[in-house]
Amino acid sequence: MWLRGVLDLxxxxxxxxxxxYGYELARRLEELGFGSVPGGSLYPALLRREKLxxxxxxxxxxxxxxxxxxxxxxxxxxxxLAAESAAWRAFAAGVAAALDGVRx
Amino acid sequence: xxxxxxxxxxxxxxxARGVPHAQVxxxxxxxxxxxxxxxxxxxxxxxxxxxxxxxxxxxxxxDRVATAPGRVRVRARGLGKRHGRRAVLDGFDxxxxxxxxxxxxxxxxxxxxxxxxxxxxxxxxxxxKVEIDGxxxxxxxxxxxxDHLLPAExxxxxxxxxxxxxxxxxxxxxxxxxxLGWDALAAPVAGALSGGTRQxxxxxLAALGExxxxxxxxxxxxxxxxxVQRFWDLLWDWRDAGRCALVASHAHDAIERADxxxxx
Amino acid sequence: xxxxxxxxxxxxARRRATLALLVALPLLFYVARHDLPGQSIRFLALGxxxxxxxxxxxxxxxxxxSEPRLRVGGWSPAALLGGRxxxxxxxxxxxxxxYAALIAVDGQADRVAAVGLMLAVTACTAVAxxxxxxxxxxxxxxxxxxxxxxxxxxFIADPPTLLAHVLPFWSTRELATxxxxxxxxxxxxxxxxxxxxxxxxxxxxxxxxxxxxPTPARSSARxxxx
Numbered sequence: 001m002w003l004r005g006v007l008d009l010x011x012x013x014x015x016x017x018x019x020x021y022g023y024e025l026a027r028r029l030e031e032l033g034f035g036s037v038p039g040g041s042l043y044p045a046l047l048r049r050e051k052l053x054x055x056x057x058x059x060x061x062x063x064x065x066x067x068x069x070x071x072x073x074x075x076x077x078x079x080x081l082a083a084e085s086a087a088w089r090a091f092a093a094g095v096a097a098a099l100d101g102v103r104x
Numbered sequence: 105x106x107x108x109x110x111x112x113x114x115x116x117x118x119x120a121r122g123v124p125h126a127q128v129x130x131x132x133x134x135x136x137x138x139x140x141x142x143x144x145x146x147x148x149x150x151x152x153x154x155x156x157x158x159x160x161x162x163x164x165x166x167d168r169v170a171t172a173p174g175r176v177r178v179r180a181r182g183l184g185k186r187h188g189r190r191a192v193l194d195g196f197d198x199x200x201x202x203x204x205x206x207x208x209x210x211x212x213x214x215x216x217x218x219x220x221x222x223x224x225x226x227x228x229x230x231x232x233k234v235e236i237d238g239x240x241x242x243x244x245x246x247x248x249x250x251d252h253l254l255p256a257e258x259x260x261x262x263x264x265x266x267x268x269x270x271x272x273x274x275x276x277x278x279x280x281x282x283x284l285g286w287d288a289l290a291a292p293v294a295g296a297l298s299g300g301t302r303q304x305x306x307x308x309l310a311a312l313g314e315x316x317x318x319x320x321x322x323x324x325x326x327x328x329x330x331x332v333q334r335f336w337d338l339l340w341d342w343r344d345a346g347r348c349a350l351v352a353s354h355a356h357d358a359i360e361r362a363d364x365x366x367x368x
Numbered sequence: 369x370x371x372x373x374x375x376x377x378x379x380x381a382r383r384r385a386t387l388a389l390l391v392a393l394p395l396l397f398y399v400a401r402h403d404l405p406g407q408s409i410r411f412l413a414l415g416x417x418x419x420x421x422x423x424x425x426x427x428x429x430x431x432x433x434s435e436p437r438l439r440v441g442g443w444s445p446a447a448l449l450g451g452r453x454x455x456x457x458x459x460x461x462x463x464x465x466x467y468a469a470l471i472a473v474d475g476q477a478d479r480v481a482a483v484g485l486m487l488a489v490t491a492c493t494a495v496a497x498x499x500x501x502x503x504x505x506x507x508x509x510x511x512x513x514x515x516x517x518x519x520x521x522x523f524i525a526d527p528p529t530l531l532a533h534v535l536p537f538w539s540t541r542e543l544a545t546x547x548x549x550x551x552x553x554x555x556x557x558x559x560x561x562x563x564x565x566x567x568x569x570x571x572x573x574x575x576x577x578x579x580x581x582p583t584p585a586r587s588s589a590r591x592x593x594x
Contacts, residue, residue: 021134021137022134022137022138023137023138023141023142026138026142038148038149038150038151039135039138039139039142039149039150039156040149040150040151040155040156040159041159043131043134043135043138043160043163044159044160044162044163045163047160047163047164048163051163051164056341057337058282058283059130059283059285059330059333059334059337060282060285061285061330067285067330068134068137069130069133069134069137224440225439225440226436226437226439226440239442240440241440241441242437242440242441244437247433247434248433248434248436248437249433249434250375250379250430250431250433250434251430252378252379252380252382252383252430253375253378253379253382257375257378260371260375261371261372261375261438262438262441264371264443265438265441265442265443266441266442293382309437309441313441
């Protein structure tokens with residue numbers, strides 16, 4: 001289950017390493033250990049960020065058939081990534097402190 | 105559920121939620137590509153078409169900061185122009201604002217090119233006046249290119265008066281061309297390009313240096329569907345960035361893609 | 369302006385065959401009458417006049433379709449014309465120098481410096497003539513034909529006649545007489561060359577004014593929005 005906003009954050013982080021298209025991002029998230037990401041969550045997240053100007057989309061010509069839509073992190077996106085990842089780390093630290101001592 | 109059926113339903117649901125026609129096309133293409141690679145049941149990967157469409161529509165509505173149309177960039181009042189005995193323009197008025205992509209419609213020979221030329225400053229109207237606030241980029245329907253020069257050389261030449269140095273001009277030109285699906289650096293001289301590619305070059309040259317106003321005359325005549333989509337994606341990006349554009353076209357699919365339509 | 373000049377040269381350089389022919393032409397003329405030292409130089413000069421003016425014509429016509437658009441893009445008409453003419457002049461003078469060196473090496477003339485000066489003046493008048501013609505005609509064939517006729521007539525017409533004086537390259541013939549035979553009136557020749565260039569410039573600016581249109585009023589806000 002994706003907490004809204006966390007998926008966004010992970011996508012921004014992945015795109016910081018370079019541009020990618022939808023399916024590629026889904027695969028990478030799966031490799032990171034998130035299990036298979038439903039397309040129904042993935043694309044709306046990408047679209048949200050695109051609308052906010054954190055991502056820029058570019059169609060690239062494909063070999064035979066329509067092209068692929070690649071997403072690229074913009075400068076605004078970079079800023080958002082920095083701010084949101086800092087917020088996440090602070091949050092995670094708080095959760096870890098609260099759980100300290102709880103038997104797994 | 106079969107992918108084709110699912111996709112058709114998706115398209116239907118998206119349209120029903122008011123997603124612009126051309127964006128629907130883009131979303132369907134992207135989703136289809138994903139399904140092709142994921143090779144599973146769309147209902148598992150995306151859920152029901154209606155649900156997915158809802159999520160997408162929400163995402164698109166988010167932060168469409170209704171850019172209240174900005175300041176007026178182009179103002180034309182009472183333009184009149186005759187060609188021979190025919191009045192091509194008769195008391196034409198126009199206001200074009202920043203953040204708008206407007207379609208100029210009219211059958212061939214009705215004066216679209218003439219109007220664009222007047223706005224660009226290449227033709228003088230018989231009467232009336234034009235005021236422009238900002239820099240202008242213009243792409244003619246025919247010609248306007250130098251046959252013996254490479255596209256990259258065009259970039260340098262057109263980029264210079266806009267303050268772009270050689271490297272920046274070539275880079276910007278290359279990127280714009282790429283967004284239109286064309287590799288500008290591998291292309292031959294302008295005279296050897298196909299009609300559709302010449303138009304792409306024309307559009308790139310008009311947009312080079314990021315002018316405030318774009319005047320495009322039949323920019324995608326002769327382009328395939330994918331290129332048309334790319335063109336509009338690019339235009340919407342520019343529009344969102346605060347530029348205004350006037351696109352002359354007699355293609356009917358453009359009506360749904362523009363913010364407003366002006367008829368001659 | 370240098371960018372315009374560079375692009376003019378690049379565009380011309382692409383037309384390899386045309387360029388080769390035109391550059392070789394004066395040489396061919398020279399070689400054809402090598403047996404008559406004075407005449408061969410005269411032929412070379414006239415060949416240079418024709419070749420350079422044709423190149424200037426082609427350059428002018430090549431730019432014709434795009435120059436209005438470049439003006440919309442922000443280039444001043446002066447920069448566009450100036451860049452093109454500068455490129456052509458550079459090319460023409462380089463050619464003149466080349467041929468002068470050739471003549472010197474060949475030992476055909478006594479006063480090589482004078483010959484060089486004649487060729488240089490020819491280069492200038494030829495650029496002017498070709499550019500002016502480019503402002504008047506539409507297609508390369510028409511212009512090239514006109515130049516062919518002009519060059520031919522210039523050569524055939526007897527120098528003292530009115531016809532010869534009216535044609536643009538009279539100065540070339542007169543200077544050739546001065547450089548090769550030591551006769552003739554160089555002062556008159558320079559005057560003619562200057563007059564030719566002035567007339568050509570007038571033609572070009574008249575044509576430009578006819579096609580120029582008042583650009584729409586631009587607000588000063590443009591500078592601020594950058």
